[in-house]
Amino acid sequence: MNRRNTLAALLASALLAAGPAVHAQAKLKVGVMLPFTGTFAALGTAIDNGFKLYVQEQGGRLGGREIEYFVVDDESDPAKATDNVNKLINRDKVDVIVGTVHSGVAMAMAKAARDSNTMLMVPNAGADAVTGPMCAPNIFRSSFSNWQSAYAMGVVMAKRGHKRAVSLTWKYAAGDEMVAAFKEGFEKGGGQVLKQLNLPFPNVEFQALLTDIAATKPDSVFSFFAGGGAVKFVKDYAAAGLNKTIPLYGPGFLTDGTLEAQGDSAQGILTTLHYADSLGTPRDNAFRLAYVKAYKLQPDVYAVQGYDAAQMLGIGLAAVKGDITKRAEFAAALEKAKIDSPRGAFTLSKAHNPVQDIYLRKVEGKQNKVVEVAIKALADPARGCKM
Numbered sequence: 001m002n003r004r005n006t007l008a009a010l011l012a013s014a015l016l017a018a019g020p021a022v023h024a025q026a027k028l029k030v031g032v033m034l035p036f037t038g039t040f041a042a043l044g045t046a047i048d049n050g051f052k053l054y055v056q057e058q059g060g061r062l063g064g065r066e067i068e069y070f071v072v073d074d075e076s077d078p079a080k081a082t083d084n085v086n087k088l089i090n091r092d093k094v095d096v097i098v099g100t101v102h103s104g105v106a107m108a109m110a111k112a113a114r115d116s117n118t119m120l121m122v123p124n125a126g127a128d129a130v131t132g133p134m135c136a137p138n139i140f141r142s143s144f145s146n147w148q149s150a151y152a153m154g155v156v157m158a159k160r161g162h163k164r165a166v167s168l169t170w171k172y173a174a175g176d177e178m179v180a181a182f183k184e185g186f187e188k189g190g191g192q193v194l195k196q197l198n199l200p201f202p203n204v205e206f207q208a209l210l211t212d213i214a215a216t217k218p219d220s221v222f223s224f225f226a227g228g229g230a231v232k233f234v235k236d237y238a239a240a241g242l243n244k245t246i247p248l249y250g251p252g253f254l255t256d257g258t259l260e261a262q263g264d265s266a267q268g269i270l271t272t273l274h275y276a277d278s279l280g281t282p283r284d285n286a287f288r289l290a291y292v293k294a295y296k297l298q299p300d301v302y303a304v305q306g307y308d309a310a311q312m313l314g315i316g317l318a319a320v321k322g323d324i325t326k327r328a329e330f331a332a333a334l335e336k337a338k339i340d341s342p343r344g345a346f347t348l349s350k351a352h353n354p355v356q357d358i359y360l361r362k363v364e365g366k367q368n369k370v371v372e373v374a375i376k377a378l379a380d381p382a383r384g385c386k387m
């Protein structure tokens with residue numbers, strides 16, 4: 001009996017001593033909340049692929065911890081977003097959430113992450129509020145703000161001599177914010193936005209709007225669509241013959257990951273984005289090669305953002321030796337990091353949004369080729385962020 005008690009006591013103290021080590025080796029639960037169905041399905045898949053590629057390159061571990069995935073298809077549906085994110089937080093008890101694509105869904109996720117102090121990495125959705133009024137020490141973005149990608153296009157279009165533009169987009173947070181930012185950049189350069197046209201997300205009945213554009217006769221069109229919607233819009237614009245008379249511009253989502261399906265209709269379109277297919281840097285070449293090898297697919301901006309979300313998580317976790325509960329040290333490491341992205345190295349703003357070069361790109365064949373750097377090291381103004 002005595003011997004048994006001694007053995008039990010020894011075992012207990014051995015386990016106690018091993019506590020931190022056991023903790024460090026427990027799997028890190030990563031909740032992946034992305035659209036795997038609907039108009040943004042291909043974007044969700046590319047982000048997921050990119051994230052997993054980086055993790056695989058690190059031997060399946062970040063900060064010494066093996067990764068276990070918990071996946072939710074958010075369908076790009078804001079009405080289901082709170083329930084979906086709460087499945088990951090309350091049911092699966094994940095350590096970190098990676099998501100999502102749609103700005104409306106991302107805002108619900110940011111609220112849940114703030115309320116529960118769950119770590120959140122946003123690998124696409126540009127909702128300005130996420131790194132604006134909703135900014136938080138536990139929320140990071142590896143992609144862009146809606147302001148960043150569209151403001152740059154306004155500046156470019158004005159510089160190219162356009163004076164009278166019409167905008168056309170889906171009516172939801174990302175569309176509204178991109179049009180507002182485009183307008184800011186365009187008006188600063190002396191341009192005027194004649195009409196702001198839109199249709200509900202994710203509708204693709206563009207005909208009446210194209211007729212309106214033809215009748216208004218602007219000298220240019222600024223448009224935000226992405227995924228399946230972008231494919232249909234660019235094809236419809238060309239089929240209506242508008243591409244011959246009124247040049248179409250937009251943030252790069254209009255032609256990224258879509259060129260195979262858009263074919264001839266996309267040729268020559270100019271867009272602004274923080275990535276391009278022809279960067280030709282050793283870092284990007286290595287990434288592209290690895291991505292093609294792993295997935296037999298060409299990477300796009302979404303794949304890069306997923307890859308960088310994993311890199312960012314890895315940087316934070318390495319600094320805290322895998323203990324993601326050390327929030328302040330995790331954030332401090334990322335705030336001073338230079339992230340070695342395929343897009344070009346970037347840093348994070350105080351609001352945790354990338355400060356990055358915005359490229360002007362032109363569609364040539366199946367590629368978005370770099371024309372020039374439109375704006376160097378563009379930082380989102382982070383309006384309303386108090387951190």
Ligand code: BEZ
Pocket residue numbers: 040101102103104124125126127146174226253
């Ligand atoms: C958004 O909703 O923020 C978004 C979706 C697709 C591409 C870019 C932005």
